[in-house]
Amino acid sequence: MRFLLDEHLPTGLATLISELGSDALHVKTEGLLSASDGDLWTLAAKLDATVVSKDSDFLAMAQRDGRRAGLVHxxxxxxxxxxxxxxVRASWPQVMEKLLSGEPVVELRP
Incomplete structure (x- = not known):
């Protein structure tokens, strides 16, 4: 599974997700820091990637879109x-399980 991380997250998180066995891209390393949330959402769909973000704006996009695996909030x-x-390290197995079972939005809370 592939993930696209939002600019408000550290680039090291993409490294961690890769270490946990998934393909992870960060908007900074992809040269997309000036892209809008909508553009990132569209790019994620083209890449067949799940967005990882702290930004609640992506929740509305995920609810409207209906892609199988759209967002890790x-x-x-x-x-x-x-x-x-x-x-993230502690909860990643559960995140992956939920995404693979078809949940479009997985939310991590304290």
Missing amino acids: LNLGNISNRELYMA
Whole structure:
């Protein structure tokens, strides 16, 4: 499964997701920092990628779109990168299970 990470997330998170066994791209390393949320959503669809973001604007896009696996929403508040990496690492097996079972939106909460 492929993931496209939003600009508000650290690039190291893409590395972590790759280490966990998935293909992960970050908008910064793809040269897309100035792209709008809508453009990123469209690109993710073209790449057959699931968006990973803390931005709640993507929730509305995911609900309208209906793609099988559209969004991993990191609803974790303001936490350090270390805490973010720990939360993602701990919950990633469940995230993948939900996405693979067809849930279009998976939300991580504290």
